[in-house]
Amino acid sequence: MRHRTLVYACAVSIVIAIAMAATSSVAGQSAPLEKPRAVAKTVTVAKAYAPPKTPDGQPDLQGFWTNSTYVPLERPQGVTKEYYTPEEAEVAIKRAADREAEQTEPGTTADVHYDFSQFGLDRSQSTFAKTLRTSLIYDPPDGKIPQMTQEGQKRVAERAALRKAAGGQYDDVKNMPIGSRCIMMGGAGPPLQNAGYNANYQIVQGAGYVMILTEMIHDARIIPIDGRPAPPSGVRQWTGVSRGRWEGNTLVVETTNFNGKNPFRNGSENMKVTERFTRVADDAIEYKFTVDDPSTWSKAWSAELPLVKTDGPIFEFACHESNHGIANILAGAREDDKKAAAQRKPSSN
Amino acid sequence: MRIKLAVPAVAVVLGAVLLLTSAQVLAHHAFAAEFDVNKPLTLKGSLLKWDMVNPHSWFHITVKEKDGKTTTWLVEGGSPNQLIRMGVTKNTVPIGTELVVEGYQAKDGTNKAVGRNFVLADGKRLFLGGSAGGVSDPAKVK
Numbered sequence: 001m002r003h004r005t006l007v008y009a010c011a012v013s014i015v016i017a018i019a020m021a022a023t024s025s026v027a028g029q030s031a032p033l034e035k036p037r038a039v040a041k042t043v044t045v046a047k048a049y050a051p052p053k054t055p056d057g058q059p060d061l062q063g064f065w066t067n068s069t070y071v072p073l074e075r076p077q078g079v080t081k082e083y084y085t086p087e088e089a090e091v092a093i094k095r096a097a098d099r100e101a102e103q104t105e106p107g108t109t110a111d112v113h114y115d116f117s118q119f120g121l122d123r124s125q126s127t128f129a130k131t132l133r134t135s136l137i138y139d140p141p142d143g144k145i146p147q148m149t150q151e152g153q154k155r156v157a158e159r160a161a162l163r164k165a166a167g168g169q170y171d172d173v174k175n176m177p178i179g180s181r182c183i184m185m186g187g188a189g190p191p192l193q194n195a196g197y198n199a200n201y202q203i204v205q206g207a208g209y210v211m212i213l214t215e216m217i218h219d220a221r222i223i224p225i226d227g228r229p230a231p232p233s234g235v236r237q238w239t240g241v242s243r244g245r246w247e248g249n250t251l252v253v254e255t256t257n258f259n260g261k262n263p264f265r266n267g268s269e270n271m272k273v274t275e276r277f278t279r280v281a282d283d284a285i286e287y288k289f290t291v292d293d294p295s296t297w298s299k300a301w302s303a304e305l306p307l308v309k310t311d312g313p314i315f316e317f318a319c320h321e322s323n324h325g326i327a328n329i330l331a332g333a334r335e336d337d338k339k340a341a342a343q344r345k346p347s348s349n
Numbered sequence: 350m351r352i353k354l355a356v357p358a359v360a361v362v363l364g365a366v367l368l369l370t371s372a373q374v375l376a377h378h379a380f381a382a383e384f385d386v387n388k389p390l391t392l393k394g395s396l397l398k399w400d401m402v403n404p405h406s407w408f409h410i411t412v413k414e415k416d417g418k419t420t421t422w423l424v425e426g427g428s429p430n431q432l433i434r435m436g437v438t439k440n441t442v443p444i445g446t447e448l449v450v451e452g453y454q455a456k457d458g459t460n461k462a463v464g465r466n467f468v469l470a471d472g473k474r475l476f477l478g479g480s481a482g483g484v485s486d487p488a489k490v491k
Contacts (some may be wrong), residue, residue, distance in 0.1 A: 106465075107389065112381045112453045114405070114464050118476050119427030120435050170382040180378035182404065198430045215430065315430045322402035325425070328383045332456030 051279040059249045061203045064312035067305050068128040068199040070096035075135035075143030083132045097124040121197040127310040139302040152296035170333045182319035188219040190255045190273045191289035202314045218317040251277040267293045283309040377404040384463045388454035396446045401429040424464040
C-alpha cells in the first residue's frame with residue numbers, strides 16, 4: 001500500500017502535488033499571472049482514493065484535462081536521479097519557464113515568429129502539471145529512450161533519403177510536416193504527448209466506449225471497451241486502432257495498427273502502445289504509457305505524464321479552414337525559385 | 350545569442366519593446382519559410398479586423414502611407430484558444446485601436462507579415478501578462 005500526500009499549491013488556487021513516499025509525483029496548476037502567487041498547503045488524502053463512477057459503473061475519468069508540463073521526456077544531461085526534491089523541482093520549472101520567455105535576437109531566423117507569451121501560449125500562463133520526476137521516462141531507469149536497433153536506424157536513414165528525394169520541405173504541400181498540414185499534431189498520440197500549447201483534452205465515457213478529444217487539431221479517439229478484438233493487420237490508421245479494458249480502477253488501452261506515416265519518435269508501424277489511466281484524485285489522472293517496438297528499440301520503454309484538471313470547454317480548432325500559412329509558405333518557395341533561376345541565368349555582359 | 354526580458358512587460362516603453370522579442374519554443378510551422386528574416390518592418394496603423402482563428406490568428410491593419418493612401422496589411426499571430434480561456438474576446442481590442450507592429454514581411458513581398466511584437470499606442474504590449482493585461486483601458490474590454 002502506498003501513502004500519498006496531496007500538496008495543493010498555486011496562484012489562487014491549486015497546485016496539486018502528489019508526493020508519494022517512494023514514487024513522488026506532483027501535479028499542478030498555474031494561475032493567471034496577474035493574480036497573487038499562492039502559498040502551498042498540504043492536504044493528506046485517503047491512501048485508497050475511490051474515484052466517482054459513471055451511471056454504468058465505470059470509474060469516471062470524464063472532464064477536461066491537460067498534460068502540459070515543463071518536465072522533459074528524457075532526463076537532462078548531468079541529472080542522475082529519478083526525482084528532484086520539491087525545491088529542486090521548483091528551480092527546474094522556473095528555469096524552463098524563464099527559458100521559454102527568453103528573447104530572441106532581432107534579425108535571426110528564430111526571431112521570425114510571433115511572441116508566445118503575448119498570446120498566453122507559454123506554459124506558465126495556463127494550467128500545467130508539475131511533477132518531481134526529472135524525466136517523464138521512468139523505464140529504463142536512466143530516463144532515456146533505449147538504443148535504436150540497426151533496423152530502426154536503417155529505417156530512419158531511408159525516411160530521410162525519401163524526404164531529400166522529394167525536394168525541399170517547403171517546395172510542396174506533401175513534403176511539409178503533417179502538423180503544418182493540419183492532419184494531426186503530437187498531442188493526440190497515442191501515446192498522449194505534451195503538445196506545447198493548447199495541450200488540452202476532454203474525456204467522455206459512454207456504455208462500451210471511452211472517447212479522448214484532443215484540442216490541437218481536434219482529434220477524437222474512440223476506444224471500444226467491450227472486449228472486441230483489434231481488426232486485421234491490414235487496417236492501418238494515423239492514430240492506430242485502440243482497444244480498452246478496465247483492470248480495477250485503471251483503464252488500460254492497447255493501440256496497434258498504426259499507418260507508419262506519423263512515426264512516434266521514429267518508431268515503426270509495428271509499434272504497440274499500452275496506456276494506463278488511473279484517477280488518483282478529483283483533480284488528477286495518473287497517465288502512464290509503454291511503447292513496445294522491437295524493430296525500433298532494443299527494449300520497451302515507459303513514461304508517466306500526469307493529467308491534471310483544467311477548465312473547459314475544448315475550443316474548436318478548425319485547423320484546415322484558416323491554415324493560410326501553407327499558401328504563404330508555397331508563395332515564398334516560388335519566390336525562392338525565381339531568385340534561384342535568376343542567379344542561374346548567364347550574365348548579359 | 351539570446352537577450353532575456355528583465356523588466357515587467359507592461360512597464361516596458363515602446364522603444365525598449367522594439368529591441369526585445371520573445372522566443373518561440375514550439376511552432377505549428379516554420380515561420381522562416383513564410384516570412385523573410387531579411388525584411389524586418391514596423392507597421393503603424395489601426396485595427397480593421399482580428400480573425401481569431403486557428404492554427405494562427407490574423408490581424409488586419411490599416412496603415413497610412415506617407416502619401417496619404419492607406420493599405421491593409423495582414424499580420425499573423427498566435428492561436429487564440431488560450432486567450433479565449435483568459436477571457437479575451439474579439440471586443441478586447443476594439444476596431445480602430447492604434448497598433449505598432451514589429452515583424453517580418455512575407456517572402457513573396459505581399460502585404461503580409463508575422464507580428465513579432467504588438468504594441469499599443471501608449472507603449473504597452475498587447476496581452477502580455479495574461480488576460481489582456483496590456484489593453485489600455487480594461488473597462489473597454491468584453
